[in-house]
Amino acid sequence: MRVTRTTRHRIAPSRYVARAPEPTLRGSTHPSDLGVTVRPGGVDVAIIATHASLVEFCAVDRDPDGTIHERRFALNGPRLGVWTGFVPGIKPGQHYGFRVHGRWDPDAGMRHNPAKLLLDPYGRGVAGGYDLGPACFSHEVDDDLAPVPGPRVINNLDSAPHVPHSVVVDEAFDGHVTHLDTPWDSTVLYEAHVRGLTMTMPGVPQHLRGTYAGVAHPATIRHLQRLGVTAIELLPIQAKLSEPFLVEKGFENYWGYNTLGFFSPEPSYATAAAQAEGPSAVLREVKGMVSLLHEAGIEVILDVVYNHTCEAGIDGPTLSWRGLGESTYYLQTSTTPVDFIDVTGTGNSLDFRLRRVIQMSLDSLRYWVEKVGVDGFRFDLAVTLGRQGREFNSHHPFFVAMTTDPVLRSRKLINEPWDIGPNGWRTGQFPAPTADWNDRFRNAVRSFWLTDQHHQAQGHRPHDSRELVTRLSGSADLFSRGRIPGGRGTFASINFITAHDGFTLRDLVTYNDKHNEANDEGNRDGSNDNRSWNHGTEGPDPELRAARLKSMRNLMATLVLSAGTPMLTAGDEIARTQNGNNNAYCQDNSLSWIDWQTEEWQDDFLATVAYLLRLRREHTVFRPTGFFTGTPRAEDSIPDVTWIDRDGREMPAWKWFEPTSRSFQMLRSGGGHDVDALVVINGLNEDTEFTLPIGRGRPFDLVWDSASARPEIFNDLQDPGSRILLEAQSIRLYLSNPA
Incomplete structure (x- = not known):
């Protein structure tokens, strides 16, 4: 949704003119079925406005010169807070909104203002520009859009020409809405942005780049299949708006975490042809994307933002929910005047104590599953x-x-297990069968391979490896607890090194500090806790490439070989960079778009990532469905996991507290039906000798070494008890046939 900034001097907002609406008929839709439903001869309408005295359905038409015309229909009600009616003659493609009459008392949270045309919270389509100016606010504002001094005075400027409109959508689709059910133990997530993924993707035609259709193009699918991911997790594709402070600076909200409509796809991600045809075509393109990805065996997970809306803080614009009833949707104080409780950092938070908030969220989720075919969701700020x-x-x-x-x-439900409110970090505390982004995994792996290595390079004592070992094992400290034996299971841990916010994988090994100057916020935005290491020089340096790439291979291997569900960030497989920007939320340009023009060393890294994922896919030993016990399972003869020191003996407990424990071995049993896997880790800054363990008494075959630039055939079979030399800061992987 494109946003512009207007003032009274550029566009003169019109005054709202009250006139008697036409009456509506009684509809056949039950009041619990909210939104607009297409019926023979017209539409049924149902909308919540609990404290309103009158609600009008407004059919909006626009002349070629931009003049707005409205046909207004008075809805019946309220019945249990819901206004309903049948409006004849309304067809798919019709723009519409609502005007709500009632009490104006901002101190009590009442902002009914019929001069504001409101979006349908259940609208399936959205269209039109957003001219951010005084008419968009229910209260009087000055030219800087700040409230005029004193009590909030009602603003009678008509917002209809300046705000997006809901659109009646034809939901017909030539294809089939289906779902995939990839088991969790086979799932590999790939977080991507619709635009950023394909804006420069070779093989994707120019007119499809940066679109839903581009995500499902054969060239994109070939890359995803070659890489070995099973699910694409898309940053928000629900309709969005940019925050006023971004619009003032000429930026826009690229990531999309500022929702305008929970049922409407974002139109700007559709092809130009679909945008020109209208929201029905946009929706068909989204459904087509999901269907084609399903045909390729790739699940679609949507990143969804039900924690807040785009209406900002208490003095933000009035676009939908605020005008329908702040107390119906927003988390408020009990004081007079009322204020918002902001636990999201956006100015407002939706109040999940309220039945209508829960209903809207559940209805929206079901809509995307049943009508669009998505396979799961990642919940932004799920706390x-x-x-x-x-x-x-x-x-x-x-x-x-x-x-x-x-x-x-039965869908994949993934939590971002924090917000910025009191006691907002809750990793591991959500219910089964949901999964959590595991920030403890991210921090532990970064610290072990980057900040601790930096400390060693400076001659300082590093940390031991206890935290890393816990994360390698599936984070039982976080996910094994609860009333169910085994807790939520290993796959409740979504393991990740990077995500859309923060450094890319390449930038983690290239920069010690963030470089967010392009965001025009004085480099104050973005996290300062990056746990990165530039290997000696800030920024690009060809002479450091080999060392940095080995650190990247260590990070990626730890991610893929750990118990749990791995998530990759799009572009990390080819070592993309954002030039040190760790908060590129407002950069819809080449800084954020993946540059698919690769050099040979990037192709080598891609081959490495794909090879590691293939090993994980082919061997269940890397995908344990239960937490390790340190004892044999079923009829196995060796423990499910054995921790071994570099001398080939079982690691005594006291050694875990020593920095020398940063060189250790992890022997994982395949249970007698799969290979055993020996992961040898040298986290010291010096080459280190290891004695291989006895295991089942069978040879170990070297299949991967992080010291190698790309996967290779080693032909290196080692007997138990053999001595091997591991390069400083490296990982080796051996497999042993149990038969």
């Missing part, structure tokens, strides 16, 4: 979704409803 006021409840009614819902319970 907010479980808050009962200021407190978090892991058994919140929203989680109970979602995880028992017959449509949603």
Whole structure:
């Protein structure tokens, strides 16, 4: 959704003119079925406006010169807070909105203002520009869009010419809405942005680049299949708006975490042809993308933002929910005047104590599953979704409803397990069968391979390896607890090194500090806790490439070989860079887009990542479904995992507390039906000798070494008890046939 900034001097907003609306008929839609439903001869309408005195459905038409015309229809109600009616003559493609009459008392959270044309919270399509100016606010503002001094005064400027409109959508689709059910133990996630993934993708035609169709183009699919990922996790594709402060600077919200409509796909990601045809065509393109990815065996996970809306803080614009009833949707204080409780950092938070908020979120999720075919969701700032006021409840009614819902319970449900509110970090505390982004994994792996290596290079004492060992094993400290034996299981841990926010993998080994100057915020934005290491020089340096690449291979191998569900960030497989920007949320340009023009060393790294993922796919030993016990399972003769020191003996407990424990071996049993895997890790800054363990008494075959630039055939079979020399800061992987 494109946004421009207007002032009274550039566009003169028109005054709202009140006139008697036409009456509507009684519709056949039950009041619980919210939104607009196409019927023979017209549409059924149902919308929540609990405290309104009158709600008008407004059919909006625009002349070629931009003049707005409205046909207004008075809805019936309210019945349990819902206004309903049948509006004849309305067809798919019709733009519409709502005007809500009622009490104006901002101190009490009442901002009914019929001069504001409101979007349908359940609208399936959205269209039109957004001219950010005084008419977009329900209260009087000055030319800087700040409230005029004193009590909030109602703003009678008509917003209809300046805000996006809902659109009645034809949901017909020539294909089939299906789902994939890739088991968790086979799942590899790939986080990507619709535009950034394909803007420069070779083989994708120019007119499809940066679009839904481009994501499903054969060239894109070939890359995903070659890499070996099973699910693409798309940054938000629900309709969005940019924050006013970004618009003022000429930027836009590229990532999309500022939702305008929870049921509407973002139109700017569609092809130009679909955008010109309208929201029905945009929706068909989204469905087509999902269908084609399914045909290729790739699941589609949507990153969704139910924790807040694009209406910003208490003095933000009035676009939808605010005008329908702030107290129906937003987390508020109990003071007078009321204020918003902001646990998201955006100015507002949706209140999941409220039935209508939970209903809207669940209805939206079911819509994307049933009508579009998506296979799961990643919930942005998911702690907010479980808050009962200021407190978090892991058994919140929203989680109970979602995880028992017959449509949603079988989908992949992934939490970002934090927000910025009180006690907002909750990794591992969400209910089964959901999974969590494991920030403890991210921090431990970065620290072991980067910041601790930096400390050693400076002559300082590094940390021991206890934290890394816990993360390699599936983070049982976080996910094994609970009333169910085994807790939430190993695959509840979404292991990741990088994500859309933060450094790319290449930048982790290239920069000690963030470089966000392009965001025009004085480099104050973005995290300062990067746990990165530039290997001696800040920024690009060809002489450091070999060392940096080995660190990248160490990071990637740790991710792929750890128990849990791995998630890669798009472009890391070819070592993309953002030039040290760790918060590129407003950079819809080459800084954020993946540059697919690669050099030979990048192709080598891609081959390495694909090879590691192939090993994981081919061998169940890398995908344990339960937590390690250190004892044999079933009829096996060796423990499921054995920790071994560099002398080939079982690691005594006291050694884990020593920095020398940074050189150790992890022997994982294949259970007698798969190969055994020996992971040898040297986290010291010096080449180190290891004695291979006895295991089953069978030879170990070297299959991968992080000291090698690309995968190779080693023909290196080692007997138990053999002595090997590992390069400083490296990993080796051996496999041993159990038969």
